[in-house]
Amino acid sequence: MESAQGRITPSKRRTIVRSVLALGLALACVSAVKREDFKTCSQSGFCTRNRAYADIAKENPQWASPFQLNPSSLRLSNGVLTGDLINVQEDKQPSDKPALAFELHLLDTDAARVRINERNPIQPRYDGVQDTVLIKPYGHATEGSYQKLSKDENGVLTIQYGAQNQNTVRISSAPFKVEFLVNGVPTVLLNDEGLLRFERLRNKEEPKVEEEGEKQEEETSSDPLVEQNAGGNDIEIAIEKSELEKKLEENLWEERFKEFTDSKPRGPESFGMDITFSGINHVYGIPEHASSLSLKATRGPDAPYTEPYRLYNLDVFEYEGDNPMALYGSVPFMLGHSKNSTAAVFWMNAAETWIDVEKSPEDKNGGILSWIKSKKAVHPAATKTHWISEAGVLDLFVFLGPTHRDIFRQYASLVGTTALPQAFSIAYHQCRWNYNNQKDVAEVDAGFDEHDIPYDVLWLDIEHTNGKRYFTWDEAKFPNPTEMQESLSSKGRKMVTIIDPHIKKDGDYYVSKEGADLDVYIKNKDASSDFDGWCWPGSSQWIDFYNPKARDWWASQFSYDKYIGSTRSLFTWNDMNEPSVFSGPEITIPKDVIHYGNVEHRNVHNLYGTMFHSATAQGLTHRNETNQRPFVLSRAFFAGTQRFGAIWTGDNVASWEHLELASPMLLTIGLSGIPFSGADVGGFFGNPDAELLTRWYQAGIYYPFFRAHAHLDSKRREPWLFGEPYTTQIREAIRTRYTLLPFWYTLFQEASVEGTPIIRPMFTEFPEDEAVFGMDDQYMVGDAILVKPVVKSAVVRSNVYFAGKEKWFDIKDYSVEQGPGFKDIDSPADKIPVYQRAGTIVPKRERPRRSSKAMENDPFTLVIALDSKGEASGRLYLDDGESFNYEKGDYILREFKVSKGVLSSRKVESAVPASSGESSFAEKAGGLRIERIVILGATTPLTNVTVGDRTVQVNCAQVGGSYVCTVKEPQVAVGKDFDLSFA
Known part of the structure; x- marks a missing residue:
């Protein structure tokens, strides 16, 4: 067979077979991931180069980004700002055409998009990620929803935008920098540290055959740099390149890792840029890593990690914990949160990407003395991140909220929401x-x-x-x-x-033969033959889904x-x-294999x-x-x-x-x-x-x-x-x-419409409580249920944080805890701490069945946890659990509310007209009854419960300092409006 490394000899084939068998044994026996099978940043050429560039900038107190926008080139029209971006170190001649194009798109969702690409590359850079990731063409802000405020003498352009004109983008020309502000406060800063770097595509220079005189001259003048003396004369001095400067030229055209060679036929084409979350100490996202929710620093004093977070989908079995190594998935989305602001970015690139994180605490010690010495303003807390991708174009979305739900909605409007699953699958x-x-x-x-x-x-x-x-x-x-x-x-x-996705190479196997006949397999780097590697079936080929x-x-x-x-x-x-x-570098496919359209795998x-x-x-x-x-x-x-x-x-x-x-x-x-x-x-x-x-x-x-x-x-x-x-x-x-499947299904429907997470970090529900910003050992299911897993042996007491100022009710025995604060809670072998939040209503089905399908005609229970005002709310979503008929409006979506002693049920109106006919799901299921209503947190026993002119049976028992009251058979249907009064 052929591989990306050339023809495999019988000897090498035997070696691969033994390696595959050994891997199978390792899968069963190894006690930890084999780190040596996967690259570090120092073994990745483009990561090394861009990180070295950051080190050079950090070591130079006078560092400024060499990138500048040409102020006269800036044009703003229909929500899009365009301009010429120049690297003054590379574009030295006035006649040079600007190499890079800058674009800023203001979107109708109040998000913004920043793009940087080569204007006239020697060959096109890959720009197809958007065709796969974005769900539909997005809308730009209309002329009336943004305002060009000023363009000063230094070329700083300021634009105010957003539904409430709450967002501002400020673009500095020299050096190039983009600042996003919310209500006048800087929140997301691009190139604030001056780490923008863009490796333009170039032709490979062949080694020069030197004459004897040239060689002698080189020995006396190793790397001439031109510098001006005080008198203005040009002096040529020889300066040996530093170790960091040498790293800027490593692995440009070919790269080896273990026994594998990446041919890199297009040469270097990476880029990087710093993104600062100003005033924010906690950032989250960029899965998948076996690490904490709040991302740990990889740079700076006392950083817990020395390696950047890596995004490169890999088969890393038995992965280690507390580690920024790449795993199976990659989402270049990062959200930052503080008590005063929330913002996020989406770095839309599918090539290998590394991200450094550095925490900068607020300067509280220097005060006025520090300001006098430095002549600089006191800096707020910030998280500085450095994003580095191997190929493609710089394509970045910025979301300014202002709330988490706004960000989830803005992001989902671009990449889509979760598909509403079949009911059985949850x-x-x-x-x-x-x-x-x-x-x-x-x-x-x-x-x-x-x-x-x-x-x-x-x-x-x-x-x-x-x-x-x-x-x-x-x-x-x-x-x-x-x-x-x-x-x-x-x-x-x-x-x-x-x-x-690997197809056994076998002429008698119909799938293998059809794939070959249709020519749908990934190609080797020369595109002349199908790539052949090893996986579970042995010799295999991979479908080219591009x-x-x-x-x-x-x-x-x-x-x-x-x-x-x-x-x-x-x-x-x-x-x-x-x-x-199994036979590839880092147990994956070589980067230089070719997809449909002559696209290198490294891009996608x-x-x-x-x-x-x-x-x-x-x-x-x-x-x-x-x-x-x-x-x-x-x-x-x-x-x-x-x-x-x-x-x-x-x-x-x-x-x-x-x-x-x-x-x-x-x-x-x-x-x-x-x-x-x-x-x-x-x-x-x-x-x-x-x-x-x-x-x-x-x-x-x-x-x-x-x-x-x-x-x-x-x-x-x-x-x-x-x-x-x-x-x-x-x-x-x-x-x-x-029993909680109706609640879960309702959350999935909400996620499918609004893009909200189903299980949520505490900070998304309690955004002003700094005690929960780094908390990841407990979380919320929707907005209603708090879960604290037991994750240590022999634990029978758990330290649970009850956020907010309302009560929390144990979902099993209805015992009550009062927030805010930590409390030790019993967690015996038969349960973990799980609490319902006051002010919520959770729908349930409580009859044990062998499957969810067997429950579809069962009645419902509503568990109502009253808050301190005696109020609560919740929703229930139902459809047939199987078809796409919900897209035609054939579903039930009810909103339950308790206010002033009345539980009401009302239909949430659909934007889609419901299907007609007696066979529709909504008509058939709407008559399913609510068999029980459990009311938690009543301050006194309920004695008089009525539905219309009917009195309904109620039983109350005291639990802690409040009452649990159960209304049995209120004779109301889940799909019908009703009002249930209690006193």
Whole structure:
């Protein structure tokens, strides 16, 4: 076979086979990630060059950016400012044409976009990320919504914009700098530190054959620089380049890592720029990293990390905690928050990217003396970040809020919201690598029924296939897959099978042959042959999803007449789509392989998994004439992935550390626009003991995607296998998830419309409480439920922070805690601290069933937690849980409110007209009843509850300093208006 490194000899083939087998063994046995398989910044040429540039700037007190805007070139029209950007160190001659084009776009969402690109490059720089990531053309601000305020003698242009004219952008010409201000306060600053650097595409210079005299001259004058003396005469002096200056020229045209060579045929084309969050000490986002929610510093005194955060999708099994290493997904979105401001940026680039973070505390010690000495104003606290990408164009969006919800909405308007999933997919999933055969599947399924534990989906990993040939079945192990799926479906359950992007190279395998005939595989660097690498099937090829023909062909593979043995209750798991290549550099595909349109892989690496995810979702949607929503899980992700399905945090470990890591990782991913995410419950590698597994289930029921998964060589750990009391404790946890499914589904609908995270860091709900800004060991589910996982062994008391000035109610026993402040809370083996926030209403279904499908006609319970004013509110969303009919308005969305002793239910009006006819979901389900209303926080017992002229039964009991009152059978329907009065 051919590889990016040339023809593989039989000897090298044997070496690769041994390496692949060794990797399989390592997957089962290694106790920590093999760091040497993955680059550090010092092993990445463009990261080294740009970081050295930052060091040079920092070491030079007089440093100023060499970039300048030509003031006379600036033009503002229809919300777009354009101009010429000049590097005065490179564009030295007046006749030189400006090399770079600067654009500032003011958007109708109050966001802004900044672009910098070469005007006339020797070959086009890749600029196609926007075509995949952005959902539709955005609108620019209208002429009347912004105002050109001034352009002073120094070329500083100021523009005021935003719906309330609250935002200002100030562009300085020399040196070039862009400042975004909110209500006159600087918030996001671009190139404030002068780290903008842009490697223009160039022709490679061949080494010069030197004459003897030239060689002698070089020896006497090593690197001549011209400097002026006091008298104005030019003096040529020889200055040896510093070590930092030498780094600026490293690995420009070729780069080696271990035994791999990156040919870099286009040469250096990286760029970097600093972005400062002024007045902000906490920044969040840029997943995926096994690190804290509030990002730690990588530069500056006492920085916890020395490496930048890396965004480069990689297969890093058993990843380490507290580490900025790259993992499976990349979203270059960062949000900054302080008590006074919230802002975010989206660096829209899919090439390898590194990000340094430096914290600058407020200068409180120098005071007036410091100002007298420096003649500079006292600086507020700030977080300085340095973004470095290998290729493409500089394309940056800035969001100024002013609230978190505003930012989520602005960001989602560009990259899309999460797809509303099928209802089953937010319930419990049972998976391992691998369930052995059809008999094993039946026994596991029966085990859930025998132990009265609900679940919705059973998963099959790679061993279910015929020799790792996707879309096939091992006929000896799974002789009748249709019958197997129909058996599960009869109980309302589904099945998921794994399908990866590597295709076994086999002329007798129909998928392999069709792909070759259609010419839809990624090409080697010379584009003359298909790239061939190693993955689970052995010699494999990778689908080029940048080829429109490939995407449509791949989608067609999911039709029932091609994927034999599939049914409408079978869904898909996209794994290994970073892409993972066992024989490649950093266990991924070489950067210099070629995609459709002669695009180098280095430009689109972080988008590959999303393209695969998208094509698979397209296939599952188009296979049906019944309008069924897809469900696809992906391991790799990028901005926009949320439009196609769920993701998870990859190959974690059965350890307390990884249980603890799951919360900040999922919170970070959700903040960055991908709310449907989870972590493998129990840990993928290794064998959890009963305590760890139980605690993980208790935490996992509050992950948006709730799946247990285990490695091939791990011991079986279905929820009942550890015996009592653990079976009961796990059953109770899973049942809790099922009772809350109406609440979860409502949150998913909100996320699909507004772009809000489903699980939320505390600071998004309590933005002025500085105690929660760095908190990631507890979080909110929506705005109503507080969760504090137990992540250490033998813990029976948990220190919980109750934010705000209202009460919090334990969701099990309704005991009350008063905020604000920390309090030690009992967390015995059968529960973790979970509290409902005063002022909220949570819809539930409380009848245990074997699956979520079996619950769809069950009645509802409303749990009302009254605040200090006696008020509360909440919503309930329902649709058929399966089709796209909700897009036609066929759904129920009710708003419940308590005010002045009256609980009201009103329809939230839809912008889409509802479908007509008695068969519509809204008409059929609207009559489902509310069987119970639980009122928490009543100051006195309720004695008189009425609906219209009817009196309704109510029972009250005192819990702590307030009352819990239960209204049974109020005889009201979930889809109808009503008013329930209580006194």
